[in-house]
Structure formats: structure tokens, C-alpha cells
Amino acid sequence: MSTIAPEFRLSRFIASLTDIIFWILLIFSIIGLPLVFILLFYIKLPVVNGQLLTPYLAMTWMADPSRTIPIIKSLIHTEFFRIIAFPGFGFAALLAAATIFVERKFLAKIQLRVGPLYCGKIEGILQLMADGLKLMSKEIIIPAKADKPIFWLAPLLFVGTAAAFTSLIPVAPGWVAANPNVGLLTVFAIIGFFPIITVLSSWSANSKWTFIGGIRALHQMISFEIPLILSLLGIVILTGTLNLTEIVESQQHYWWIVFMPIGAIVFFITIIAELERIPFDLPEAESEIVAGWLTEFSGMMYGLIQLGTYLKLYAFAGLFTVLFLGGWNGPMVWPPFPQEIITNGITIGPITAHIPGLPLFDQEMLNGTLWFVIKTVGVILVILLPRGVFPRIRIDMLLYTGWYKLIGLAFVNIFIALGLLYGGVLGPGGLIQ
Amino acid sequence: MSTAGGIIRALNSGVKHLAVKRFTLRYPEQKLKFVGDGFQFDPQTGVGIAGLKGRHILFHDKCTGCQLCSVACEGIAEAIGMVKVKETWKHNKKAIMPQIDYGKCVFCGLCVDACPFYALYMTNDYELSSFTKSALIYTPSQLAVKPNISQDVEIKIGKRGATHG
Amino acid sequence: MTTQLPPGIELEKVDDRIMTLNVGPQHPGSGHMRLIIKLDGDYIVSCDPDPGYVHRGEEKMAEYRNYIQNIPHLERPVIHDSCNILYPYCLAVEDLLGIEVPERAKYIRVIGSELNRCTYILYWLAIYGIFLGHSTMFMWPMGDRELFIDLLEAMSGARVTHAYFVPGGVRNDLPANFEERCLRQVDYFEKRLKEYEDIFYQNPVLKQRTEGTGILSRMDAIRLGTTGSVLRASGVDFDVRKKEPYDVYDNLDFETQVLREGDSYARSRVPYLEMFESCRIIKDALKKMPKSGSVRTKLKPNPKGGNDEVYRRVESGRGSLGYHIISNNRPEPYRVKISVGSFRNLICIPYLLKGEKLGNMPSVYWSLNYWPVEADR
Numbered sequence: 001m002s003t004i005a006p007e008f009r010l011s012r013f014i015a016s017l018t019d020i021i022f023w024i025l026l027i028f029s030i031i032g033l034p035l036v037f038i039l040l041f042y043i044k045l046p047v048v049n050g051q052l053l054t055p056y057l058a059m060t061w062m063a064d065p066s067r068t069i070p071i072i073k074s075l076i077h078t079e080f081f082r083i084i085a086f087p088g089f090g091f092a093a094l095l096a097a098a099t100i101f102v103e104r105k106f107l108a109k110i111q112l113r114v115g116p117l118y119c120g121k122i123e124g125i126l127q128l129m130a131d132g133l134k135l136m137s138k139e140i141i142i143p144a145k146a147d148k149p150i151f152w153l154a155p156l157l158f159v160g161t162a163a164a165f166t167s168l169i170p171v172a173p174g175w176v177a178a179n180p181n182v183g184l185l186t187v188f189a190i191i192g193f194f195p196i197i198t199v200l201s202s203w204s205a206n207s208k209w210t211f212i213g214g215i216r217a218l219h220q221m222i223s224f225e226i227p228l229i230l231s232l233l234g235i236v237i238l239t240g241t242l243n244l245t246e247i248v249e250s251q252q253h254y255w256w257i258v259f260m261p262i263g264a265i266v267f268f269i270t271i272i273a274e275l276e277r278i279p280f281d282l283p284e285a286e287s288e289i290v291a292g293w294l295t296e297f298s299g300m301m302y303g304l305i306q307l308g309t310y311l312k313l314y315a316f317a318g319l320f321t322v323l324f325l326g327g328w329n330g331p332m333v334w335p336p337f338p339q340e341i342i343t344n345g346i347t348i349g350p351i352t353a354h355i356p357g358l359p360l361f362d363q364e365m366l367n368g369t370l371w372f373v374i375k376t377v378g379v380i381l382v383i384l385l386p387r388g389v390f391p392r393i394r395i396d397m398l399l400y401t402g403w404y405k406l407i408g409l410a411f412v413n414i415f416i417a418l419g420l421l422y423g424g425v426l427g428p429g430g431l432i433q
Numbered sequence: 434m435s436t437a438g439g440i441i442r443a444l445n446s447g448v449k450h451l452a453v454k455r456f457t458l459r460y461p462e463q464k465l466k467f468v469g470d471g472f473q474f475d476p477q478t479g480v481g482i483a484g485l486k487g488r489h490i491l492f493h494d495k496c497t498g499c500q501l502c503s504v505a506c507e508g509i510a511e512a513i514g515m516v517k518v519k520e521t522w523k524h525n526k527k528a529i530m531p532q533i534d535y536g537k538c539v540f541c542g543l544c545v546d547a548c549p550f551y552a553l554y555m556t557n558d559y560e561l562s563s564f565t566k567s568a569l570i571y572t573p574s575q576l577a578v579k580p581n582i583s584q585d586v587e588i589k590i591g592k593r594g595a596t597h598g
Numbered sequence: 599m600t601t602q603l604p605p606g607i608e609l610e611k612v613d614d615r616i617m618t619l620n621v622g623p624q625h626p627g628s629g630h631m632r633l634i635i636k637l638d639g640d641y642i643v644s645c646d647p648d649p650g651y652v653h654r655g656e657e658k659m660a661e662y663r664n665y666i667q668n669i670p671h672l673e674r675p676v677i678h679d680s681c682n683i684l685y686p687y688c689l690a691v692e693d694l695l696g697i698e699v700p701e702r703a704k705y706i707r708v709i710g711s712e713l714n715r716c717t718y719i720l721y722w723l724a725i726y727g728i729f730l731g732h733s734t735m736f737m738w739p740m741g742d743r744e745l746f747i748d749l750l751e752a753m754s755g756a757r758v759t760h761a762y763f764v765p766g767g768v769r770n771d772l773p774a775n776f777e778e779r780c781l782r783q784v785d786y787f788e789k790r791l792k793e794y795e796d797i798f799y800q801n802p803v804l805k806q807r808t809e810g811t812g813i814l815s816r817m818d819a820i821r822l823g824t825t826g827s828v829l830r831a832s833g834v835d836f837d838v839r840k841k842e843p844y845d846v847y848d849n850l851d852f853e854t855q856v857l858r859e860g861d862s863y864a865r866s867r868v869p870y871l872e873m874f875e876s877c878r879i880i881k882d883a884l885k886k887m888p889k890s891g892s893v894r895t896k897l898k899p900n901p902k903g904g905n906d907e908v909y910r911r912v913e914s915g916r917g918s919l920g921y922h923i924i925s926n927n928r929p930e931p932y933r934v935k936i937s938v939g940s941f942r943n944l945i946c947i948p949y950l951l952k953g954e955k956l957g958n959m960p961s962v963y964w965s966l967n968y969w970p971v972e973a974d975r
Contacts, residue, residue, distance in 0.1 A: 107733070108455075109450075109451055109455065110447050110450050110451060110734060111450075111733070111734050111737035111738065111741075112450065112453060112454075112455050112456045112457075112594065112737065112738065112741050113455055113456065113457050113737060113741070114455055114457045114459070117459070208617060208619060212956075278731060278733075279731075279803055281731065282957075385444060385447060385448070386444070387733070388447050388733065388734045389443045389444055389446070389447040389734065389797060389801075390440075390443065390732065390801060390803050391727070391730040391731045391732035391735070391801065391803055391804050391807065392730060392731030392732075392803075392807075393803055393806075393807070394806075394807050394955070394957040394958070395640065395955070395957055396955065396957075397803075397806055397807070435802070436802040439800055439801060439802035439805075440801075440802055440803075442796050442800065443796055443797050443800070443801045443802075445796070446793065446796040446797045447734070447797065450793075456741045456744070468752055468773050468774065468775075469773060469774075472755045472770070474770075478892070479894055479896040480769075480770060480771060480892065480893055480894045481769045481770030481771075482770055482771070483752065483753065483754070483755065483770045483771060483772060483773040484755055484773075485751065485755050485756075486755035486756050505666075505667070507667075508662070508663040508664065508667030508668075509663075509667050509670050509671070510670070539670055539759070540756060541669070541670040541759075541761040542755065542761065542769070543666065543667070543669070543670070543761070546769065555755070588744070588745065588748055588783065590782060590783070590786045595745070595786055
């Protein structure tokens with residue numbers, strides 16, 4: 001990007017300015033305006049104070065400080081915000097990015113070394129941004145004999161499926177991007193997509209190394225899906241519902257991990273296998289098959305796949321928290337919003353301003369989010385730990401574990417759940433409510 | 434059951450190491466300490482004096498231009514060539530002194546072993562990189578400069594592990 | 599139109615089931631060597647090692663340089679084990695020229711040799727860990743290796759390629775307060791070695807992966823001519839330091855570590871146990887070393903060997919390393935033949951990998967203690 005700047009000439013400068021203005025107007029009118037109208041057609045706009053809040057109205061109202069907070073609040077409670085920002089993609093991507101950095105530092109501490117150090121003033125905190133910029137500026141190389149449409153689509157499908165998975169996890173009471181009544185079944189259906197995408201991307205790259213990697217990934221993911229589903233049947237039996245929000249609400253007095261520890265352990269091992277993390281990272285085994293099914297991806301395609309992998313990590317850890325560790329339940333540690341600000345307004349010196357519409361988020365929601373984040377971060381740290389401790393497992397050991405040992409343990413778990421239910425200990429009308 | 438025990442012991446070992454100090458030497462900010470002044474050789478006893486084999490230092494008031502260092506290096510790396518110098522010394526009638534090409538030198542120190550006049554030693558200077566190949570050829574006057582090296586840390590073994598401190 | 603092939607060469611029959619993989623020099627799992635592996639599903643049908651990528655002609659170059667100028671060249675095949683690869687050369691030249699080495703120099707040589715053995719084994723163990731996917735086992739040995747490299751740098755002046763051993767002794771005496779520093783760091787290193795047990799050698803995943811794979815029986819190990827830790831892991835009690843002791847090894851007490859199983863796990867464990875013995879030897883030698891004395895015998899200028907030949911060998915990190923030197927009244931040797939442990943153990947690779955799963959390839963290949971640069975010289 002090093003060009004020698006030509007000499008300054010006023011006529012050339014004015015010509016380039018008008019050129020830029022022309023292009024901006026053209027793009028805005030031909031593409032931007034229709035896009036805005038499509039958005040307006042399909043997004044449900046909130047109703048504030050009896051009036052439909054169109055963007056024009058919102059901008060005029062923003063000038064009045066007494067109406068700012070209700071507008072923001074109504075925007076926050078739309079579906080769009082939930083999908084993009086809070087419990088959906090934005091929140092997940094933020095946690096995923098933080099996970100990547102924490103993983104590198106955590107592993108480095110176990111291995112008695114420093115990890116990223118030089119990007120950013122404090123201990124390399126901007127390393128992730130540097131990696132992202134690097135990946136964006138790299139050339140995307142497509143192998144000549146690869147199947148081009150599928151090869152281009154594969155990372156996009158991967159990120160899309162991973163993002164769809166993160167949309168099902170409830171973070172706070174009432175805050176979830178998608179809440180189907182058969183939530184757990186939807187989770188299983190989405191997890192079932194990942195082997196297909198892996199095999200598609202490895203097959204389309206048309207190389208021996210990706211072929212071996214893809215076959216191994218297929219074996220691994222399929223043989224661990226069954227114990228994953230079976231280990232969660234215990235919870236479904238005891239709670240009687242497949243809806244993830246209801247499962248969290250049923251854990252108000254005790255967490256399910258207390259009664260079904262075996263199911264929790266089996267689920268934990270299967271999520272490490274589904275995420276292709278060490279010790280189960282055969283599909284990307286570096287010393288045997290270069291990089292497995294990821295070999296031929298370069299530049300931003302590799303970046304998208306890494307993003308998808310870490311979104312999956314957040315989603316599985318969130319699922320573990322929701323199902324076994326009580327989701328957002330926890331003692332109320334968030335301080336309540338001071339009542340005087342609502343009644344009397346904020347006083348700074350001689351000025352008192354009344355701001356109606358506060359608080360922005362209620363205390364329950366913030367407390368729930370705090371506990372959810374603490375528990376999920378704890379689960380993520382425990383998932384990161386085996387990376388520093390175990391070597392890679394071999395394919396026949398993996399298949400043996402997945403098909404014999406884990407299915408056996410999952411059945412033991414189901415019998416324990418049935419025993420607890422029919423023994424009258426748990427469930428409706430049981431000893432422990 | 435022994436596999437479960439082994440797995441738990443391995444995880445325990447990993448977690449224990451979260452409390453051990455990091456061993457890294459943070460290089461440009463911290464530099465290693467050395468004992469002594471660099472590798473030297475005493476031709477009378479025929480034994481060297483221990484030290485780091487870094488950049489050479491040439492003492493102009495002792496070098497007689499005998500070329501033995503260049504002859505020793507010919508079979509090894511051919512890094513020493515003799516060049517004419519403008520200074521006049523009584524003991525250096527031919528007015529030649531060695532010029533060392535650090536692009537070729539392998540820092541074995543056999544030239545120091547070959548010098549019979551206590552004129553060529555090695556110092557603790559190891560940061561010799563440059564932007565051009567020709568800048569790596571050190572003339573006799575460049576070799577006479579005594580280097581100024583910062584030395585900060587060494588390996589210290591404490592209760593929570595060894596560190597460079 | 600069929601092409602006429604010269605006699606003795608035939609076209610390879612291409613089978614639909616068999617896939618040829620090129621675990622070549624540009625592969626994260628191969629070192630500087632190529633392995634041509636034919637796979638049937640997950641099983642290796644045949645393996646053809648292809649060394650020679652790092653051949654530099656050390657033996658030919660040695661014929662044009664005199665005995666002292668050969669030292670920086672001959673230590674380069676294994677840069678971090680350079681004392682051990684120069685040791686038999688120095689012993690052989692001392693025999694040729696009839697030089698007597700002072701006592702303190704012999705002890706210093708033993709200490710240098712053992713420090714280098716530990717450095718090499720730690721590097722090898724680090725690469726073994728990363729081949730199996732265990733990144734912690736890559737970082738810990740590399741970090742602990744720093745303790746030894748620090749000592750070697752104080753002793754000889756360079757971190758690797760020390761150029762420290764010379765025919766006649768060693769090039770310089772030990773620096774001040776070396777013994778105390780050495781004892782401190784070797785003690786700490788023994789503590790660190792015990793940490794490797796839990797996380798690596800008793801790790802159930804590692805044991806399931808390496809136990810029972812690549813089994814080399816005792817008769818096969820002797821018949822194929824293997825050497826070093828590969829031989830000792832198959833139950834043969836042979837260590838050059840004990841059977842043909844050189845310098846002061848008959849004065850120091852240590853034991854040969856022998857394991858009976860002959861699988862990859864045993865081959866990866868024998869060098870680990872040998873490191874404990876090395877620490878013992880270092881501490882013992884530091885105690886028994888004469889406190890003062892010369893460390894080098896002065897050679898005549900331009901020494902010439904008579905019409906003579908000599909063979910001396912030494913136990914290096916990879917096995918017995920021998921030099922056969924023929925001289926003919928000139929300052930340069932007539933012929934220097936280096937017999938290296940890695941090249942002799944190379945014969946085991948196609949023999950052991952046949953019938954193994956692909957997943958076992960890194961663990962068997964690297965457990966044979968093969969250093970590609972040394973095998974190619």
C-alpha cells in the first residue's frame with residue numbers, strides 16, 4: 001500500500017471530491033434507500049406512548065432528553081436487538097473473542113511462559129485485533145482442483161450454524177433470541193448439521209490431507225452425538241419439558257448437577273469432542289495430517305471458521321450452564337436501582353433533571369446475566385484446561401470411548417433419573433420440590 | 434478406574450502449575466548477565482579463559498600483522514581477511530590488521546587460540562545484526578571499540594519456580 | 599504406444615485402495631526427512647524413508663582440513679549435542695598422535711558430555727510431545743533445557759555448537775563459581791523431571807496411545823543392529839560407557855537403564871530415566887574432580903599422524919557414535935568415517951511401521967530417537 005503521492009493540483013482535488021460525492025449519492029439512492037425500506041417493512045417497530053416509532057419520529061424525539069430513555073428502552077426490547085446484540089450474536093462474539101485471548105494466556109501460564117505480550121499496553125490485550133487485521137489482509141487461495149461453490153460456502157455455513165446455535169441459549173429471564181417450545185430438540189438438530197458442513201468443506205478442497213481429516217471429523221462427531229443426546233434425557237425426564245427457559249426456572253432451589261453428576265460428566269466429555277478440542281482434536285491433528293479439514297482455508301475464511309469454533313464453545317458452555325448449573329439462578333447480589341433517581345431525578349449542582357423511563361434494565365435481569373456469565377466463564381475455563389494437560393487421542397480409542405463407555409454411562413444416568421422420579425424423590429409431588 | 438485416577442492426577446498437575454512463576458526472559462527489555470569479559474586465550478600456557486564468544490576485540494598496540502588468525506580461519510569459515518591500515522606501529526611493519534566478516538564467522542574462537550601476541554580476544558557483545566551485508570564486515574578500527582553491553586538478569590531459583598530475575 | 603523401460607525398472611502398480619502419502623520435509627510431523635507412506639484405509643502397508651535432505655559432505659570436507667580446523671565442522675551435524683559428537687574424534691586423534699590428557703580435563707569432558715546428553719534428550723522429548731499433540735510437553739522441556747544451556751554457555755562460551763573439546767583436553771578451564779551454580783541448577787532440574795511423570799508418563803491417554811505399538815523384540819533389535827536407547831528399551835543391556843569405558847567413566851557410579859517391553863512407551867521412557875543418571879554423574883564428577891590442574895596438553899604445531907588408523911566410539915544421546923580415522927603422514931586426515939546411531943536405527947522405520955495405524959506413525963517414528971541431520975551428515 002505504499003504509493004508515491006502525486007503532486008497536489010487544485011483541479012484534480014475538486015474533481016476527486018465531486019467524484020466521491022457522486023458515488024456516495026448513487027450508492028445511497030440505489031442500494032441504501034431500498035434497504036432502509038425493506039428493513040422498515042420487516043422489522044416490528046415499537047409503539048411508544050401510543051405512537052408508532054418510525055425512524056424519522058425517533059430522530060425528532062431524541063432531541064428531547066425526557067424521551068430519550070423510553071426510545072432506547074423500546075429499541076432494546078425489539079427482536080432485532082436480541083438477535084444482533086444482547087443474548088445473540090454480539091454478546092456471543094464478545095465472549096468468544098475474550099475466550100480466545102484468555103485461552104492463550106491461561107495455557108501460557110500452565111506452560112510457564114508469557115503468551116501474547118506486545119500488542120497493546122497491558123500484557124498483549126489487543127492481540128486479537130492484530131490477528132483479525134492480519135487475517136483480513138491475507139490473500140484467499142483456492143486450490144485449483146477444488147469444488148469452488150461449496151468451498152466458498154463452507155465457512156459461511158459454519159458460522160451461520162454456530163450463530164444459530166448461540167441464539168437458543170437463555171441468558172436472563174425473558175432474554176433469549178429464540179425460545180421454541182422444543183428448545184432442546186432444536187439444539188440437537190443444529191448440532192447435527194456440523195458433521196455435514198465439516199465433510200463438505202473437507203471434500204470440496206480435494207486434497208488427501210483434508211480427506212483424511214474430514215473422515216476423522218465425521219467419525220468423531222457422529223459417534224459422540226449419541227451420548228450427548230442420551231445424557232440429557234435424564235434432565236428431560238425429571239423436568240418434563242424441552243423448553244430451555246423452563247428448565248432453568250425449575251432449578252431455583254437446587255441445580256441438576258447435584259442429582260445427575262454422571263450425566264454432567266458424560267455431557268462434558270462429549271462437548272469437548274464436538275468442539276474438536278484437545279484431547280479430541282484428531283480432525284486437525286497437526287503432526288499427522290497437517291491441519292486436517294482446515295488445511296486449505298486461508299485468510300478470512302480461516303478467520304470465519306475460528307469465529308464459528310469459538311461461538312460453538314460459548315454456546316456449549318452456555319448450554320451446560322443452563323442445563324446443569326442453574327442458568328441465571330443465584331442469590332441477588334446486584335444492588336437495586338436507587339429509588340431517589342426515579343422519583344426526584346439526578347441532581348448535579350443547581351440543575352435537577354428528571355429522566356423518566358429509568359432504570360434501563362431491571363435488577364433481576366442484570367443479576368441473572370451476572371450469574372450466567374460467571375458460571376459460563378467457569379465452564380469455559382474448565383474446558384480450556386485439558387488442552388494443556390493431555391495429548392491427542394487416537395481414532396480407535398475415540399470410537400471405543402464414544403460407542404461403548406459413554407453410552408453405557410449415559411444409560412446408567414437415565415436409570416438414576418428414572419429411579420429418582422419413580423421413587424418419589426423428585427418431580428411433581430416428590431420429597432424435594 | 435486407574436484411568437480416572439490418572440486423568441485427575443494429570444489435571445491436578447496442570448492446575449498446580451498455575452502457581453509456578455513464568456520462566457521467560459523478556460528479551461529486549463531484560464538482557465542476560467555474563468560472568469567475565471569474553472573468551473580470551475593465553476598463548477603461554479596454551480589454555481583459554483572462559484567467557485562468551487561474541488564479537489572480537491583487536492588491540493592495535495599488540496597486533497603485529499602475523500596473519501595467523503587469518504590462516505586459522507581459512508579452513509573453517511574464511512571470515513578473516515588482512516587489510517592495510519593507515520596507522521604506523523613499531524611492531525607492525527607490514528601495517529596490516531585483520532578484518533572480520535561476521536556474515537561468515539561461526540564464532541568458534543579458534544582465531545583467538547591462534548593469536549600468539551594477546552591481541553585478539555572476544556567480548557560479550559552478541560547483538561551484531563545490520564541492514565546490509567557490507568555493514569557486517571568489521572574493519573580493524575571498528576574491531577578496536579570496546580562494546581557497552583547492558584546486563585540485567587540471570588536465572589534465579591526460588592520457592593515458586595525458577596525465573597529470569 | 600508403450601514406453602520401453604530400462605531393464606530392472608517397472609512401473610508401480612496403482613491400486614484403488616492404496617493411497618500414497620508424502621510425509622515430506624514440509625510437514626509438521628516429519629523433521630528433515632521424507633517418509634513415503636502407502637495407506638490402506640487407516641493401516642500403513644509400506645513405508646519408505648527417504649533421508650538425505652541435509653547431506654553436507656562432512657566426511658569429504660574433513661579430508662581437506664587439519665585436525666584442529668575440523669572441529670567446528672564436525673560438531674555441526676548435531677548442534678546441541680556438539681560435545682558428544684566431537685568426543686570420539688578427540689579420543690581418536692589423541693590415540694593417533696599419542697597425546698596424554700590431564701585428569702581435570704577428563705572430568706570436565708565428562709561433565710560437558712552429560713550436560714549435552716541432557717540437552718539433546720530434552721529437545722527430543724519436546725518434539726515427541728508436540729508430535730503427539732501435547733503442547734505442554736513441548737514447552738516444559740524446552741524451558742528446562744535453558745538451565746543446561748546456561749551452564750554450557752558459562753563453560754564453553756556458546757549456547758550450541760560449543761567447539762569446546764579439542765584433541766589434548768578442553769579449550770578453557772571452568773569459570774569461577776561454576777560448581778555451585780551447576781549443583782543448584784541440576785538439583786532444580788531433578789525436581790522438574792519428577793513433574794513430567796504425572797502429566798506425561800502416567801497420563802492414561804499417552805499410555806493407551808503408545809503402549810503396545812511398534813514392538814521391537816530383543817532378537818530383532820540385535821539382528822537389525824540398532825543402538826542406543828532403542829536397544830536398551832528392548833531388553834539389551836548395552837551402554838558404551840559401561841562396556842568400553844573411556845576417560846573417567848569407570849570411576850563414576852551410575853546404572854544402565856534397561857526396559858523389557860520394546861514398545862514406543864519404553865523407548866520414550868528410557869531417555870527420561872537416563873537423564874536422572876546423567877544428573878547423578880554430573881554431581882559425582884563435580885565432587886571427584888581434581889580442584890586444580892591443567893586442562894589442555896599443548897600440541898606441536900601442525901601435528902601429523904603416522905600411517906595409522908584408529909576407531910573410537912562414545913555413547914551419545916542417540917546411540918554409539920564412532921569415528922574411524924585413517925592418517926597418512928599429513929596434517930589432514932586421509933579419511934574420516936563417522937558411524938552414527940541415527941542412521942543405524944533408520945532400518946527400524948520401515949520394519950516397525952508396516953501394519954501400524956496411521957495414528958501411530960508419529961509416536962513410533964520419533965521414538966526411534968532419530969535425528970535427521972546427524973543421519974545425513
